[in-house]
Amino acid sequence: MKKNITVILGDGIGPEVTQQSIKVLNAIGEQYGHQFTYSYQLMGADAIDKTGNPLPDETVESCLKTDAVLFGAIGHPKYDNDPTAKVRPEQGLLKLRKSLQLFANIRPITIYPSLHHLSPLKSKALEDVDMVIYRELTGGIYFGKKTLNKEGTQASDDCVYTIEEIERIAHLAFKNAQQRRKKLTLVDKANVLETSRLWRKVVQQLASQYADVAVDYMFVDNASMQIILNPKQFDVILTENMFGDIISDEASVLSGSLGLAPSASVGKGTALFEPIHGSYPQAAGKDIANPIGSILSAAMMLDHFEMYNEAQVVRNAVAWTLQSGFVTKDIDPINNYSTSTIGDLIRDFIENKL
Amino acid sequence: MKKNITVILGDGIGPEVTQQSIKVLNAIGEQYGHQFTYSYQLMGADAIDKTGNPLPDETVESCLKTDAVLFGAIGHPKYDNDPTAKVRPEQGLLKLRKSLQLFANIRPITIYPSLHHLSPLKSKALEDVDMVIYRELTGGIYFGKKTLNKEGTQASDDCVYTIEEIERIAHLAFKNAQQRRKKLTLVDKANVLETSRLWRKVVQQLASQYADVAVDYMFVDNASMQIILNPKQFDVILTENMFGDIISDEASVLSGSLGLAPSASVGKGTALFEPIHGSYPQAAGKDIANPIGSILSAAMMLDHFEMYNEAQVVRNAVAWTLQSGFVTKDIDPINNYSTSTIGDLIRDFIENKL
Ligand SMILES: [Mg+2]
Ligand SMILES: [Mg+2]
Known part of the structure; x- marks a missing residue:
C-alpha cells in the first residue's frame, strides 16, 4: 500500500521522538512492502518562529490531502510565560483539530508487567x-x-x-x-x-x-x-x-509513565496521531525523551490504515524493549538508553535483526 | 456547653452506625461536662414508609432550630428499582440541603498506616x-x-x-x-x-x-x-x-475503605454531618457495618461546636481501634468485630476505661 503522511515535528522533544516513529514506519514499509511518503509541515512555536503563524495554511492543506497526520508535541515556555503574546503555539493544534473535524480522541491504556513498579x-x-x-x-x-x-x-x-x-x-x-x-x-x-x-x-x-x-x-x-x-x-x-x-x-x-501513552484523534477528515505527553522543553535536543508514546501512536496509525498485523508487530517490538530493560531515563534513572537507540532497537526488532 | 442535635437515622445501616456516634457523643458529654440532647427525626425511605413524605415538615423545622444535624444514610432498593415511584428517598436529602442552604461539602481524607494494605x-x-x-x-x-x-x-x-x-x-x-x-x-x-x-x-x-x-x-x-x-x-x-x-x-x-470517611455540609443554617457511605441495605440490621465514618462525622460536628479537644479525643480513639485491629468486616474479613462493639470500644477509650 502507498500512504502519504503529514509529519508535524512540533516543539521541544517533538522532533526527536517523531523521528523514531519515522524509523519504525520505514522498517514496517520495507518488511511489508508498503510505501510511506512524508510531507513535513510546521505547527506550534516552531511555526510561529519561522512564519509568525502557529498553523500556516500550507500545513492545513497538507493535512487535508494526506492519509494521516503524525504529530510530535507543541508548546514552548517563551510563549507560556508571556501573557502579552498574541499568538500561542497551542492555538495551532486547536485550529488544526477544528480544520480536520477531529471529534473523537482515542486513548488506549496499556499496562506492561515489567513497569508495575512505576505505577x-x-x-x-x-x-x-x-x-x-x-x-x-x-x-x-x-x-x-x-x-x-x-x-x-x-x-x-x-x-x-x-x-x-x-x-x-x-x-x-x-x-x-x-x-x-x-x-x-x-x-x-x-x-x-x-x-x-x-x-x-x-x-x-x-x-x-x-x-x-x-x-x-x-x-x-x-x-x-x-x-x-x-x-x-x-x-x-x-x-x-x-x-x-x-x-x-x-x-x-x-501505566507508570506518561511517556508511553499514545493517542489518536479521528473525525470527518484526516486522522491525527500523537503521544499524550507534552513538548517537555527541558529535555529537548538531549536524546533522552521516551519515544514509545510516539511509536505507539504510529502503531495506531497503522491500525487506522487497516495494517493490523503491522501495528501488532510494532506493539510487540515495544513490549520486547520494555521487558528487556531497553528503556529511557524516565523509566530507569540508572540503566537507560537514548531516544535514538530505542528507535534503532525497535527498528532492528521489526527487521528481524534481533 | 449545651447542644441540641437533630438525629436522622435514615435507611439501611444508617440507624446502627449513627447509634454508635450517639454513644460516643454521650461519652464525650460526660467526660467534658457537655449536655447533648437529641431530637430524632425522619427522612428518606423510612420517612416515606411512615408518612408518605421523604422529608416531613417536622424534620426541617427541627433541623432549622437545633445546633447541628447528625445523619446516617439514605436509600432503599424498593424505591431504586421502581421507575414509577413518584417519591424517592434521595429527594429528602436534596430538599433538606436546600432548606438548610448547605453550600459547602467538606471531606477530610485521612490515611491510617495500619490500613495501607487495603488501599x-x-x-x-x-x-x-x-x-x-x-x-x-x-x-x-x-x-x-x-x-x-x-x-x-x-x-x-x-x-x-x-x-x-x-x-x-x-x-x-x-x-x-x-x-x-x-x-x-x-x-x-x-x-x-x-x-x-x-x-x-x-x-x-x-x-x-x-x-x-x-x-x-x-x-x-x-x-x-x-x-x-x-x-x-x-x-x-x-x-x-x-x-x-x-x-x-x-x-x-x-484510605482503603469508604466506610471510614466522614463529611460535613455547612451553609447559612444548621450544619449537617454524615458518613460518605450509602445505606448499604444488604448489611442493614446485621451489626456488621463500619461505624467509623459516622463517628468521625460526629467528631467534625464537635469541631463545628469549637470543641476541638473533644474532637481530637474521638479521632485518637478511632486511630487506636484501627491500629489495634478492632475493625469491622469490611476492613478485615477474618478477624473482625461488630458495629456495636466498635462503638463500645471507642466509648470506653474516651471514658479512659481502656
Ligand atoms: Mg487533559
Ligand atoms: Mg459523588
Whole structure:
C-alpha cells in the first residue's frame, strides 16, 4: 500500500521522538512492502518562529490531502510565560483539530508487567488492565457559549450536545468494542445532567445495532473511583468531552509513565496521531525523551490504515524493549538508553535483526 | 456547653452506625461536662414508609432550630428499582440541603498506616497524606438551567457561578487552611471555562486577606492525576460542585475503605454531618457495618461546636481501634468485630476505661 503522511515535528522533544516513529514506519514499509511518503509541515512555536503563524495554511492543506497526520508535541515556555503574546503555539493544534473535524480522541491504556513498579497502584490492581477511552472532542462545555456579566460578578458556561455529535463517536466506540472484549461503558452523570440523559438515550438506542456488545452505564464520580479500584473491569469507555478529559488523564497514570501513552484523534477528515505527553522543553535536543508514546501512536496509525498485523508487530517490538530493560531515563534513572537507540532497537526488532 | 442535635437515622445501616456516634457523643458529654440532647427525626425511605413524605415538615423545622444535624444514610432498593415511584428517598436529602442552604461539602481524607494494605495505592504514595476537600454544593452545572429541544435531538446544561457563591465557600476553605498546613489549591479549568476564570479571580483577590496561606491553582484533569501520583502535596482543596464530586470521590478511595470517611455540609443554617457511605441495605440490621465514618462525622460536628479537644479525643480513639485491629468486616474479613462493639470500644477509650 502507498500512504502519504503529514509529519508535524512540533516543539521541544517533538522532533526527536517523531523521528523514531519515522524509523519504525520505514522498517514496517520495507518488511511489508508498503510505501510511506512524508510531507513535513510546521505547527506550534516552531511555526510561529519561522512564519509568525502557529498553523500556516500550507500545513492545513497538507493535512487535508494526506492519509494521516503524525504529530510530535507543541508548546514552548517563551510563549507560556508571556501573557502579552498574541499568538500561542497551542492555538495551532486547536485550529488544526477544528480544520480536520477531529471529534473523537482515542486513548488506549496499556499496562506492561515489567513497569508495575512505576505505577502508583499496587501490582494486583494492574493485572489484566487493557482499556481504551473514547472522548468526544468538539462539543460539550469546553465549546459552549460563555458569558461574563458587565459587572464581572457572574459567569456561565453552557454544555450542549446533539444526537448527531453523540452518535458518530458512539459508532466508533461500539465498533472498536466488537474488535475487543465486547464491552462498552458509557460514563455520564445522567442522574443530574440533561446532556448525559441524551448520551444515555442515544447509546441505549444504538446498542441494538451492536447486539454482541454488552453496554453498561456508570456515573462519572463512580468512574473516577473504579479506574483506581478495579481498572480491569473496563474495555471500551465512551464519554463526553470534559469527563473524558478528566478520566483519561486519571487512567493515563496507571501505566507508570506518561511517556508511553499514545493517542489518536479521528473525525470527518484526516486522522491525527500523537503521544499524550507534552513538548517537555527541558529535555529537548538531549536524546533522552521516551519515544514509545510516539511509536505507539504510529502503531495506531497503522491500525487506522487497516495494517493490523503491522501495528501488532510494532506493539510487540515495544513490549520486547520494555521487558528487556531497553528503556529511557524516565523509566530507569540508572540503566537507560537514548531516544535514538530505542528507535534503532525497535527498528532492528521489526527487521528481524534481533 | 449545651447542644441540641437533630438525629436522622435514615435507611439501611444508617440507624446502627449513627447509634454508635450517639454513644460516643454521650461519652464525650460526660467526660467534658457537655449536655447533648437529641431530637430524632425522619427522612428518606423510612420517612416515606411512615408518612408518605421523604422529608416531613417536622424534620426541617427541627433541623432549622437545633445546633447541628447528625445523619446516617439514605436509600432503599424498593424505591431504586421502581421507575414509577413518584417519591424517592434521595429527594429528602436534596430538599433538606436546600432548606438548610448547605453550600459547602467538606471531606477530610485521612490515611491510617495500619490500613495501607487495603488501599489501591502503594504505601509509599500514602505516607503523609492529609487533605480536606471543600466542594461547592449548591451551584454550578448540577443546578443550572437544563433544556431538551422539542424534537429531543439537542440537550443542554448551563453552569453558572456568582462571586458571592464562590466567596462564601472560599472564606471557609482559607480559614481551615490557616488552621492546617496553610496551603490552598484551587482546582478548576480556567484555561477553558469562564466560570473557572471567575473562581480563580475571586480566590486570587481573597488570597491577600489570608497572607499566611500559600495558594496554588491546578487544572482538574491534572488534579485527577496528582491525587493518585502525589496526594501528599495537597492540604486544602477548593473546587466547584462537579469537579468536587469527581475528585472527592476519587480521593476517598485512597484510605482503603469508604466506610471510614466522614463529611460535613455547612451553609447559612444548621450544619449537617454524615458518613460518605450509602445505606448499604444488604448489611442493614446485621451489626456488621463500619461505624467509623459516622463517628468521625460526629467528631467534625464537635469541631463545628469549637470543641476541638473533644474532637481530637474521638479521632485518637478511632486511630487506636484501627491500629489495634478492632475493625469491622469490611476492613478485615477474618478477624473482625461488630458495629456495636466498635462503638463500645471507642466509648470506653474516651471514658479512659481502656
Ligand atoms: Mg487533559
Ligand atoms: Mg459523588
